[in-house]
Amino acid sequence: MAPRLLGVSLKMYFGHERALGWCRDIAALAREHPAVRSGAVELAVMPSYLAVPEALAILDGVAVVGGQDLAAADKGAFTGEVSGAELAEIGCRVVEVGHAERRALFGETDAVVRAKTAAALRHGLTPFLCVGETDRPDDPANAADACVRQVDDALGDAADDSDGGAPIVVAYEPRWAIGAPEPAEPAYIRAVCSVLRAHVRGLTAHPGSRVVYGGSARPGLLTAVADDVDGLFLGRFAHDPAALAAILDEAHALDAQDGSADPTAAHPTASSR
Ligand SMILES: O=C(CO)COP(=O)(O)O
Numbered sequence: 001m002a003p004r005l006l007g008v009s010l011k012m013y014f015g016h017e018r019a020l021g022w023c024r025d026i027a028a029l030a031r032e033h034p035a036v037r038s039g040a041v042e043l044a045v046m047p048s049y050l051a052v053p054e055a056l057a058i059l060d061g062v063a064v065v066g067g068q069d070l071a072a073a074d075k076g077a078f079t080g081e082v083s084g085a086e087l088a089e090i091g092c093r094v095v096e097v098g099h100a101e102r103r104a105l106f107g108e109t110d111a112v113v114r115a116k117t118a119a120a121l122r123h124g125l126t127p128f129l130c131v132g133e134t135d136r137p138d139d140p141a142n143a144a145d146a147c148v149r150q151v152d153d154a155l156g157d158a159a160d161d162s163d164g165g166a167p168i169v170v171a172y173e174p175r176w177a178i179g180a181p182e183p184a185e186p187a188y189i190r191a192v193c194s195v196l197r198a199h200v201r202g203l204t205a206h207p208g209s210r211v212v213y214g215g216s217a218r219p220g221l222l223t224a225v226a227d228d229v230d231g232l233f234l235g236r237f238a239h240d241p242a243a244l245a246a247i248l249d250e251a252h253a254l255d256a257q258d259g260s261a262d263p264t265a266a267h268p269t270a271s272s273r
Contacts, residue, residue, distance in 0.1 A: 001258050004035075004222070004251045005169065005212055005231030007044040007128060008238040009068055009096060010051075019051040023058040025241040030062035035248045040255035042231075044094050044128070049082055056091045066094035066125065069102060072115035074122075084123035095120050097127040098154060100175040110153050118157040121166050128233065129154050131196075132174040132215070140188050144195035147172060151199065155206070167208035170200050171233045177215030178235070186224035189213050194228040219246040226254050 008026075010019055023045065035041040043063035047055045056065045071081035087095055096102075097120055098113035108116075113129075120127040131150035133143040151170055172193055177184045193211050200209040213225060214233030222232055238244045 001255075002208075002210070002230065003039055003042040004226075004254070005042050005044065005210055006244075006247060006251070007046065007094075007169070007171070007212060007214070007231070007233040008244070009046040009099075009233070009235055010048065011068065011101070011235060012048060013236070013239065014048075016050060019047050020054055020058065022239070022241070023047065023051070023055045026244060027058050027062055029241055029245055029248070030059075033245065033248045033252070035252035035255065036062060038252075038255070041248060041251045046094070046096055046128075052087070052092065053090055064093040066092040066096070066128075068096045068099065070095045070097070070116055070119055070125070072112060072119050074119065084119045084125055088123040088125055092125060094128055094169070095125045096171075097129050098150075099130045100132060100173055100178055104175070110150075113150075113154050114157045117154045117168075121158050121168075124166070126167060126169055128169045128171050128212075130171045130173050130214070130233075132172055132177075134175045136174065136176045140191035141195070143174065143188075144192045147192060147196050148199050151196070155203070158205075166206060167210065168200070168203075168206050169230075170196055170209065170211045171214050172196055172211060172229075173214040173233065175215075180216045183213070183216040183218065183221055186221065189221075189225045190228040193225065197228060197230070219243050219250070222247055222250045223254065 030036040045063045046066050046068045059065055067087050070084040071078055074083050074085050097116045102108045117127050131147045133146045137143050174184055197211045203209055210230035212231040212233045213229050217232040217234050218237035
């Protein structure tokens with residue numbers, strides 16, 4: 001079984017020193033934790049841009065690191081932007097694209113998300129492509145349809161720009177569940193993610209693509225949705241390293257149930273920059 005993927009975006013919650021301290025705590029945890037050591041879990045951390053270079057050094061060998069956004073363009077007169085080329089140059093392997101907050105607060109349109117997805121793939125960055133319905137629909141099938149459309153739309157420019165063959169990560173993040181006290185119900189998440197997962201597994205230009213759930217994800221959720229998701233995309237509930245440790249424990253227990261743990265396997269993120 002492929003490793004479970006646990007992504008964490010620190011958004012803009014922490015200052016610089018707190019972000020680096022958190023990275024050090026997570027690095028220490030991950031180095032010791034059997035779920036990471038065995039390769040059962042792959043960690044991806046997206047701090048704010050300023051913390052990315054030091055996060056890369058601190059988390060080297062235990063987590064991939066990336067930006068929370070990237071520019072659609074590769075270079076030029078784009079004040080305030082950071083290109084995928086620069087993120088890749090310093091060692092990033094992943095980048096968020098089209099997060100609900102970027103769409104809602106910074107006016108990112110579908111066309112922008114399309115261009116940024118293409119830019120990520122062009123520079124060898126795995127996009128964490130964020131999709132999700134705005135309002136809670138009655139029927140998860142409607143949410144799944146909307147998400148499938150968002151994924152296909154976001155990849156619309158990528159086929160020509162990318163070499164093909166690079167996986168993506170689809171982060172299913174219903175906007176109504178982000179920043180909420182509780183995540184969406186497990187049955188709802190499973191219903192949407194099972195459709196999305198079947199869809200992304202059929203993306204022949206992006207083999208190995210995965211689906212993770214985000215939106216108030218917290219300890220206990222992975223176990224409840226594990227059959228239909230490839231992992232979680234965590235926000236606030238990863239701020240406490242003990243909570244992340246609890247989720248790693250869950251992943252380890254799930255891996256033992258799968259019977260696929262290979263304690264001798266190299267960690268998939270272990271290659272250095
Ligand atoms: O948006 C998220 C991750 O990208 C989730 O954030 P919260 O878990 O804090 O709701």
